[in-house]
Amino acid sequence: MRFLYLSQGTPPAQDRSMNTPHDAPLYLRLAQHYLGAIESGALSPGDRMPSVRSLTRLHQVSLSTALQACRYLEEKGWLEARERSGYYVCRPRRLSLPPSSEPPVPARIDAAQFLGIHERVSDFLARCEQHSLRLNLAQAFGSPEAYPAAALKNAAVRALRLQPDILVEPTPWHGEPGFRSVLARRALESGMRLTADEVVVTHGCTEAMNLALRAVTQPGDTVAVESPCYFGLLQIVQSLGLRSIEIPTSPQHGMSVEALELALQTQPIRTVVVIPNFQNPLGSVMPDDRKAAIVALCAQYGVALIEDDTYAALGDDEQPLRALKSWDEGGGVIHCASLHKTLAPGMRLGWINGGRWHARIKMLKYAQSRPNDAFLQLTAREFIASAAFNRHLNRLRRLLREQRSAVAESIARHFPAGTRLSMPQGGMLLWVQLPKLRNPRAMFETALREGIRFAPGWIFTNSDRYDNYLRLNCGIPFTPEFEAAIRRLAQIVQEAQA
């Protein structure tokens, strides 16, 4: 987790420790030279930096010094590397924000927090439908341009050619075999060893989470969830007649394992649900040692650990993030994921690996909606099995990083003092902590009336502890309209300040 520690109003030059003396290392002096060019406007955002090889010629430095200089500027956020095409000048990060508050370490877990999230989410959705929309920042997926529409269309046509009867044939039980194989193969990258038979295809991660919870709980049971918690999960929990208990979760390293242990000691918790990678809404990633610890803790207490691993492929770093499931030895972890964010928001393709509950989940899926249609699975398989999928993911990662960074900068520029933000290193969501507001719900209504929709903090909890937070989607291009919406939102927030 990297933070933007610069305080508001501070120009970056004062922070960047680049006014280097002459005895500074050569690469620093070279970097300083080019930073000057950027600040003077000789190199503008979007310009291509001279290639590393040409730097060696121009400045009579070694290849490694030239490379070090570029990497330094990249690390500081002035340059970005684009695959096979060199370094480019970034938009300058003029302003930035302090990170979001860490949750307090609880002395005890409060069990008296079972309000009706279902009504909150329903109310939120109903209000959204009442107002015409200028800009939707409430979603959690990219805009169509972020996904490979043409290639998927071709894959669909190919699938129809390959299996012309696919729309009229019975759907294969538990999922299309080829698609399940590809998923099992890709699971290796997250550290899991699965066979195709252990994968059950579902209607998105949402159905997978429903099945997981139905498999391991009875109505009335208690589920430990993150706080803040993805509102879709709170809704599932309530719709199944379950109770949720919210475990403090850090914007830096995810669910507090210590707080969870306390909860397991004192509450009748039946299962724990976690988004270990790019948590929704925080964007936090659990470090590997905490992932291992939470798996061990749940095994020790004999409770099922359900992971929603939808965002793992969307890190700035190509390095795949490990799934909790990769530490699972006794089958106590249920792994759920989907292609909804990474490949195609129009294809509701998810899957579940049920661990010990695999057979029960298969039957529940059969009873709940029968096997998924084969056609979309075959279409996805055609695409995922090709090299085009990784190329698409690289492009999407870069796009999301750029858009996230542009939105964060705009927030830093326009939002009032007291606004805080921890910068995630992947995914498409920003979780913004606002200064104290007189009436957060009125602020949300005002924005909605102006056609600006965001996900308000209170739908991510059963309590009122996130009333002055909001979640923004950076999956859509940062257009002038987007910038204008942020500016207007900032005014609305300012007017609503306590």
Place this chain on the structure above:
Amino acid sequence: MRFLYLSQGTPPAQDRSMNTPHDAPLYLRLAQHYLGAIESGALSPGDRMPSVRSLTRLHQVSLSTALQACRYLEEKGWLEARERSGYYVCRPRRLSLPPSSEPPVPARIDAAQFLGIHERVSDFLARCEQHSLRLNLAQAFGSPEAYPAAALKNAAVRALRLQPDILVEPTPWHGEPGFRSVLARRALESGMRLTADEVVVTHGCTEAMNLALRAVTQPGDTVAVESPCYFGLLQIVQSLGLRSIEIPTSPQHGMSVEALELALQTQPIRTVVVIPNFQNPLGSVMPDDRKAAIVALCAQYGVALIEDDTYAALGDDEQPLRALKSWDEGGGVIHCASLHKTLAPGMRLGWINGGRWHARIKMLKYAQSRPNDAFLQLTAREFIASAAFNRHLNRLRRLLREQRSAVAESIARHFPAGTRLSMPQGGMLLWVQLPKLRNPRAMFETALREGIRFAPGWIFTNSDRYDNYLRLNCGIPFTPEFEAAIRRLAQIVQEAQA
């Protein structure tokens, strides 16, 4: 409901009251003449009957007499009319079977019948997976040839051309608007007046039934179901923690309204689930007066009435059958249906009209699996809105009638005395009552071992009252392999007789 009343071994000539005296009406003598030709083999099954117009010329009779003769032979099952192409000779119904037993009228409803259907269905499915398959008669949909694969493929390609971003765009809430409009328009044919907004698209009728039950019940509640009852429903009921009570259901006219009233008086029933048209597995159709009565009864007792109306379009008669919903005045009926049987077994497209529970069902669908992928809805819309859909339905009806009749005849020919069968006038299912067996489950196992899979009676109940019943799928062509399987099944039954 028309029965095959001829007892086994009786040649049709002795029954047909066609040995008409010379003073019989002219049309009867004309019919008799052609029946002779059929019996002698001069006209074989599949041959075209001389046209009505040529009959007038050949026999110097009026057009109305010629038509009356053809209709008489059609009514008796010797001829069949094919659209725009005249009459054809049918396969003769040499043998036939007494109708299935009517359920006894209960003095009281037995509430102590809550066995674990979930385990029964699971066990059935697991056993099926253990054996390699020669012929699958356990399903309830047609083979690929019965459906318009090529036209749907074209519709899919057209849909991709129409909306090239459809796979990467967010899925429209509650269903694709055009698809919902077409569904609302077609609902008129079943006597329902709906707007597109009142339709929620689901993953098949199975998800619709799940949502309906979740909307109107709490775990622990009691649901009145038909007996025999579609096993998928019993499985849903159990998986949701509900209890089912089985209401006697007639092979002729569906659920007994009298027995249901008794149950409503004596049991804490929360909702009633009915398949009014071509009940699965019976094939029964509720007459309109009983449909009206059951809607009124449920309204009177204030319980939700859920109808599964999946098969209505598959009657031998083109005349559409009315939905229970068409009698609903207070919003107490929830209507569920799908295209799975009528259009495309490979497309899991269902929908639900939730009556009073519409808003709750929308939220449950959102929480359970989010809106359906738009692509398949658009594909279906493209096809259903065209004249090709009605042409396909007519062809499918004819096909199912022919196949059902061929299977029934084969059963009549091969199965031992004591076998009974009520002949449905639509759909694809035959519910066969066998003579008393020593060990019905061993019989099922023997058939499975030989690769013949059917749906055994005991999965359609929580009791043991259908142990000597089986359900056969007539959606697949009656090939020599099919006939051989029926012959073998008959032997297995014979050997298992008590």
